[in-house]
Structures are given as structure tokens and as C-alpha cells.
Amino acid sequence: MSQSSEHHDTAGHEGFHPHVVSPRVLLTVFGILLVLTMLTVAVTKIDLGKLNVWIALIIAVAKAGVVGLYFMHLRYDRPFHGIILVVSLMFVALFIGIALMDSDAYQPNLQGKPAASEAMP
Amino acid sequence: MSQTSDISTSPSNPLHGDAGHGGDHHVHDPHVAHHFDSMGQQVDAGKLGMWVFLATEILMFGGLFCAYAVYRGNHPEVFAYAHHYLDTSLGALNTVILIASSLTMAWAVRCSQLGKQRALLICLVLTLLGGFGFLCVKTIEYNHKAHTGKWIGSANMYHPKYVADKRDEKGKLKAPQEKNEANDAKGSGEAPVGGGVTTPAASTDGPDRSAIAAPAAGPAGVSASILDEDHAKAAHAAGHTMTYEDLPKAEQERVHIFFQIYYLMTGLHSFHVILGMFLIFWLVVRAAKPGDRKWIVPLFPAAMGLFLVYVGIVTHSTGVMISGVVIAGLLGLYALWRVRGGAGESDQAGDFGPTYFAPVDIVGLYWHLVDLIWIFLFPLLYLIH
Numbered sequence: 067m068s069q070s071s072e073h074h075d076t077a078g079h080e081g082f083h084p085h086v087v088s089p090r091v092l093l094t095v096f097g098i099l100l101v102l103t104m105l106t107v108a109v110t111k112i113d114l115g116k117l118n119v120w121i122a123l124i125i126a127v128a129k130a131g132v133v134g135l136y137f138m139h140l141r142y143d144r145p146f147h148g149i150i151l152v153v154s155l156m157f158v159a160l161f162i163g164i165a166l167m168d169s170d171a172y173q174p175n176l177q178g179k180p181a182a183s184e185a186m187p
Numbered sequence: 188m189s190q191t192s193d194i195s196t197s198p199s200n201p202l203h204g205d206a207g208h209g210g211d212h213h214v215h216d217p218h219v220a221h222h223f224d225s226m227g228q229q230v231d232a233g234k235l236g237m238w239v240f241l242a243t244e245i246l247m248f249g250g251l252f253c254a255y256a257v258y259r260g261n262h263p264e265v266f267a268y269a270h271h272y273l274d275t276s277l278g279a280l281n282t283v284i285l286i287a288s289s290l291t292m293a294w295a296v297r298c299s300q301l302g303k304q305r306a307l308l309i310c311l312v313l314t315l316l317g318g319f320g321f322l323c324v325k326t327i328e329y330n331h332k333a334h335t336g337k338w339i340g341s342a343n344m345y346h347p348k349y350v351a352d353k354r355d356e357k358g359k360l361k362a363p364q365e366k367n368e369a370n371d372a373k374g375s376g377e378a379p380v381g382g383g384v385t386t387p388a389a390s391t392d393g394p395d396r397s398a399i400a401a402p403a404a405g406p407a408g409v410s411a412s413i414l415d416e417d418h419a420k421a422a423h424a425a426g427h428t429m430t431y432e433d434l435p436k437a438e439q440e441r442v443h444i445f446f447q448i449y450y451l452m453t454g455l456h457s458f459h460v461i462l463g464m465f466l467i468f469w470l471v472v473r474a475a476k477p478g479d480r481k482w483i484v485p486l487f488p489a490a491m492g493l494f495l496v497y498v499g500i501v502t503h504s505t506g507v508m509i510s511g512v513v514i515a516g517l518l519g520l521y522a523l524w525r526v527r528g529g530a531g532e533s534d535q536a537g538d539f540g541p542t543y544f545a546p547v548d549i550v551g552l553y554w555h556l557v558d559l560i561w562i563f564l565f566p567l568l569y570l571i572h
Contacts, residue, residue: 084230084300084548086300086301092294095290096290099286099289100286103282103565106566106570107275107279110275110566110572118572119571122567126563126567130562130563133562134555134559139548144231147234147235150235150239151241151245154242154243158245158253161250162249162256165253165257169260
């Protein structure tokens with residue numbers, strides 16, 4: 067992207083060549099997001115048992131990935147910004163995962179009423 | 188990838204190394220702060236800071252997603268039941284609105300990079316309208332729930348209705364055994380007599396309240412043990428045909444916990460939308476020609492006033508409607524007065540151009556994050572199978 071350097075001649079801007087996303091890419095991403103939104107609504111109407119949640123989440127992750135890569139410029143950005151994003155998501159996954167494991171671990175204690183009243187000190 | 192290496196090497200650029208502080212490029216470009224060597228370095232630092240902030244935003248929403256996951260893991264049936272009260276088509280409409288406003292925001296960044304002043308302004312205004320559209324749809328949804336008994340207050344412990352009872356029950360809430368006593372008594376068909384509860388109103392409310400208090404306070408799974416099994420079975424047998432009004436009180440309050448998670452997640456998200464709209468309005472003002480700013484500045488509060496009028500109409504609240512009319516009217520008059528006062532002689536361009544577009548870029552990142560969060564909220568809340 068060299069056109070930005072031709073627009074100015076002041077010092078302090080050499081080495082500053084921001085990436086400009088083309089309209090074609092922007093519109094393609096918009097189309098993909100709309101299609102995926104329709105897909106995630108449509109797939110709810112089919113009964114796949116537990117798979118439904120996972121399909122919905124996979125579609126959401128795909129949409130988030132496209133938004134992040136193109137709308138948020140991650141694809142053209144320094145990789146470190148992407149690392150920050152991925153690390154924060156990993157911590158969220160860790161948080162939710164361990165909370166769910168904890169919640170599951172208590173389930174046997176909570177199945178019947180008598181057991182529950184004994185379990186509660 | 189080429190610009191990455193350019194940016195990282197620019198501080199060691201001989202031009203800058205010799206110039207040091209007070210170099211002449213400071214005079215040429217007022218947009219580069221004096222503690223940065225180059226625009227590339229400044230933009231990079233700003234973006235890094237924004238990404239760290241976005242990470243904290245994700246972690247904050249992570250807490251709410253965690254509450255969602257734990258409660259859904261323990262009560263999948265409550266989620267499957269309660270989500271029928273969310274309108275999927277309105278949720279999908281809001282998804283499309285947010286995606287479209289993300290597109291216009293990304294386009295605004297492009298326009299500012301290329302120095303297209305007019306297109307930048309149009310894109311920013313369209314993005315702002317997307318924010319208003321989202322809030323308008325959200326108002327319809329919230330209002331519908333408020334009018335069908337699924338609003339935050341009525342089953343909430345902090346509702347004024349419960350404050351007096353709560354004081355009476357303090358001892359009871361502290362001791363979980365008594366909750367079980369109350370439940371056992373109810374199960375055997377007798378009114379609870381112990382537990383320091385003497386008023387008849389409190390004794391009938393008691394077991395139900397303990398059923399909601401438990402999931403809110405302790406591990407959510409506790410409520411499974413306390414819930415009356417006959418109620419649970421009745422709800423299961425009836426399936427989704429049972430309307431919310433026909434549910435036993437304990438079940439209604441369990442459904443309320445779904446709605447409280449829903450309100451917390453969508454409410455915090457809507458708050459972010461509103462914040463983003465203020466930021467985009469700030470961009471609109473800066474992107475406009477200085478001569479035009481005097482009538483653009485009152486425009487956003489006036490639009491907020493019109494939005495309040497809309498909220499007032501939807502919720503049938505005359506007070507909100509009147510305050511909206513007052514705000515919109517006063518600011519409209521103020522704008523007219525200002526425009527009449529001085530002739531717009533300044534014909535300069537807006538603040539943003541190929542050499543300076545970081546604010547557009549960074550507010551854009553924020554707006555896209557709001558979109559990202561909604562992308563997850565929509566299937567998780569509206570599309571439960």
C-alpha cells in the first residue's frame with residue numbers, strides 16, 4: 067500500500083503505510099456474515115441434540131474470526147494484536163471450563179433431596 | 188506484512204535519530220505527540236493499548252458467559268423453556284443491523300485512510316444510525332417482556348416489594364437447613380411452622396423464595412435439590428405448552444434467573460452500544476468541516492431526545508416521552524440559533540485524512556468488538572434448541 071506515502075511529504079510519516087481494505091473484501095465479509103447468520107438461524111430448526119449448541123458456537127466463532135481478521139484488520143496488523151485477542155479468549159475458556167468442571171463435580175451430591183440436606187452443613 | 192517491518196524499524200531511522208526532540212517534523216505534523224518518533228510508532232502504540240483494553244472487555248463479558256454456562260449446564264430445561272419468550276426474528280434483525288453497522292464502520296476507516304471526507308462522514312452517520320436501530324429493536328423486546336411479567340424487578344430479591352420481608356427473613360437466609368425444613372414441610376402438605384416465620388404471608392412465600400435465593404447465592408446446582416420434584420415433573424410433562432403465567436411460582440422464579448442473565452448480558456452489551464455511539468458521534472464532529480460543527484454538535488443529543496420519545500411511545504410512558512420532546516426541542520432550537528448566529532466561513536476539511544486516522548481506526552475496533560460480542564450472544568440466548 068504505497069499510495070498513502072504519496073499524499074504527503076511531511077517528515078515523520080515514512081515507514082507508515084497503513085493497509086487499506088478494499089471494498090471487494092469488505093462486501094465479501096459482509097456477505098459471509100449474513101449467510102452465516104441465516105445458517106445459524108436455520109440450523110436451530112433441525113434437531114441434532116447436543117450438537118446444536120456446538121454448531122451454533124462454531125458458526126459464531128467463524129463469524130467472529132472473519133470480523134476480527136478483516137474488519138478489525140488483524141490479518142494485516144502486527145501479529146501481537148491477534149495474540150492478545152487469542153490469549154484473552156484462552157483465559158475466558160479456562161475460566162468457564164474450570165467453573166463448569168467444579169459445577170459438575172458437585173452434581174452427585176445434589177441429585178437427591180436427602181443427600182443434599184446432608185451435604186449442606 | 189511489509190508495513191510491520193517498516194514500522195518497527197522506523198525509530199532507528201537516521202532521519203529521526205539525528206532530529207531527536209524538537210525535530211522539525213513536530214512543526215509539520217501536529218498529530219504526532221512529542222514523545223513519539225513517528226506516526227507509525229504512535230499509531231502502533233495506540234492500537235496496542237486498544238487491543239489490551241479489548242482483552243479486558245472480553246474478560247469482563249467472560250464472567251457473564253461463565254454464569255450463563257454454569258446455569259445452563261445445571262438447568263438446561265429452564266433455558267430451553269425460557270428462550271421461547273425471546274423473539275428470534277427480532278434478535279436476527281438486530282444481528283443484521285449490527286453486522287451492517289460494522290461494515291459501514293470498516294468502510295469509514297477505509298475512507299479516512301484514503302482521505303475521502305464526505306464518504307467518511309456518510310459512513311459514520313450510517314454506523315450511528317445502526318446503533319440507534321439496534322437500541323430501537325432492543326426497546327421493543329425489553330418492553331414486551333416488562334409487560335408480560337418477565338422484567339427484572341418483580342421476582343428480584345432487591346425489589347422494594349421484598350425489602351421488608353428480607354429483613355424479617357435474615358436469620359432464615361443465613362441458615363440453609365431451615366430452608367430444607369420449610370421445603371419438607373411443604374412437601375408433606377403442612378404449612379411450615381418453625382424457622383422463626385410467624386406471619387402467614389411469609390410462610391407461604393418462604394419455600395419459593397428459598398428456591399430462588401439458592402441458585403443466586405451458592406453453586407447453581409443447589410437449587411436442583413431444593414426444587415419441588417412434583418413441580419419439576421409437571422413442567423417436564425407439560426413441556427413447552429405451559430405458559431409462563433401457569434407455571435408454579437418456584438418455576439417462574441427459576442425462569443427469572445434465565446431472564447436476569449439475559450438482562451445482564453444484553454444490558455451490558457447495550458451499554459457498550461450506547462458508549463460506542465457517543466464515540467462515533469465524537470468522530471462525526473471531528474470528521475465534519477469546522478464550519479459545520481456548530482449545528483452538528485447539538486444534533487446527537489437531539490437524536491437522543493427523539494430516541495427517548497420513541498422509548499416513551501413504546502413503553503407508554505408519558506414522562507419519558509415529554510422529557511424526550513423537551514430535550515430534542517431545546518437542542519433543535521439551540522442548533523438553529525447557532526446556525527443563524529454565525530455564517531460558516533470556514534471551508535477547511537475535517538480532522539481525518541491519510542496521515543491521521545487513528546481515532547477512526549480505534550473507535551472502529553471498539554465497535555467491531557461490540558458486534559463480536561453480539562455474534563456470540565445471539566445464538567446463545569435466542570437460538571437454544
